Amino acid sequence: MIGYKAFDKDLRCMGFQFEVGKTYSTGRKKEELELCTDTVFHFCRELHRIECESAYKMSESRICEVIATGDIIDNGGKFGTNEIMILRELSAEEIKKFNNWNTGDWNTGDWNTGDWNTGSRNTGDWNTGYCNTGSRNTGSRNTGSRNTGDWNTGYCNTGSRNTGSRNTGDWNTGDWNTGDCNTGYCNTITPPFLIFNKETDKERSELVFPDFFWFELVVWVSHDTATDKEKEEHKAEIETCGGFLKVIGYKEAFKLSWRKADKEDREKLFRLPNFDPAVFKEISGIDTAKAYKKYLEEHHE
Numbered sequence: 001m002i003g004y005k006a007f008d009k010d011l012r013c014m015g016f017q018f019e020v021g022k023t024y025s026t027g028r029k030k031e032e033l034e035l036c037t038d039t040v041f042h043f044c045r046e047l048h049r050i051e052c053e054s055a056y057k058m059s060e061s062r063i064c065e066v067i068a069t070g071d072i073i074d075n076g077g078k079f080g081t082n083e084i085m086i087l088r089e090l091s092a093e094e095i096k097k098f099n100n101w102n103t104g105d106w107n108t109g110d111w112n113t114g115d116w117n118t119g120s121r122n123t124g125d126w127n128t129g130y131c132n133t134g135s136r137n138t139g140s141r142n143t144g145s146r147n148t149g150d151w152n153t154g155y156c157n158t159g160s161r162n163t164g165s166r167n168t169g170d171w172n173t174g175d176w177n178t179g180d181c182n183t184g185y186c187n188t189i190t191p192p193f194l195i196f197n198k199e200t201d202k203e204r205s206e207l208v209f210p211d212f213f214w215f216e217l218v219v220w221v222s223h224d225t226a227t228d229k230e231k232e233e234h235k236a237e238i239e240t241c242g243g244f245l246k247v248i249g250y251k252e253a254f255k256l257s258w259r260k261a262d263k264e265d266r267e268k269l270f271r272l273p274n275f276d277p278a279v280f281k282e283i284s285g286i287d288t289a290k291a292y293k294k295y296l297e298e299h300h301e
Helices: 047-053 092-099 228-233 235-241 250-260 263-270 277-284 289-298
Strands: 002-007 023-025 041-043 062-068 072-074 079-081 083-089 218-222 243-247
Touching (some): 002 041, 002 047, 002 083, 041 083, 228 235, 235 243, 250 277, 263 289, 277 289
Antiparallel strands (some): 072 079
């Protein structure tokens, strides 16, 4: 398996000295391997995961392409092996190209297609947050413009998760609201709410949503999972970074997040008030009927 590993300026990692072209072994058997211990040499499959999975900074480290020639374990982002070969060191130009994978101009962040962004993965302009498609946002994941909160699809909001405009509260779909969760206009109160198309006597603060509800519409595709067509279309990115970023549809992303969720997180969905598999399928495209029936049987509900 090919991957990438970060080192200090002397090509050391955790005090262990490495050399390009050599193979190293921890001398441990597969059943003894454990991440974050000296039983394995750590590495990442994708270049962009290094800063997420370790304390190394791309701009301050020496990065090498490696091959795991032994047994492998992983947690989804960080990998470990009992035998590793240091294949080659990436050049400063390659690392710089990765760290500035912008198609726009005047960006200080990474992976932007717009201009004048200081965050990352923005397709709009003048954003200081992340994953914005609008302009002049200081929050993150906004599709509108001039928002200071997060997850807004409207304009000029200072709260969060608004789909309307000029709201200072949160979760509003109308306009000019200072309260929360309003669908109308000019409200200062917080009204009763529906969940799965029915009212509930629960307080909003009591709701515990599953972690898989929060997902990205941009995913990383490694050279191992890319199709032949994608490998041809994204040849430069794959050769430099080991993969590329791909925009996917809302329901596709929802399904992917569900597949990655563990049993405990999925059961948070079933514990939501008024949970209805049919309504949830309409929203997400995910068929949970069998899983929900099994959950009810296990909990005698």
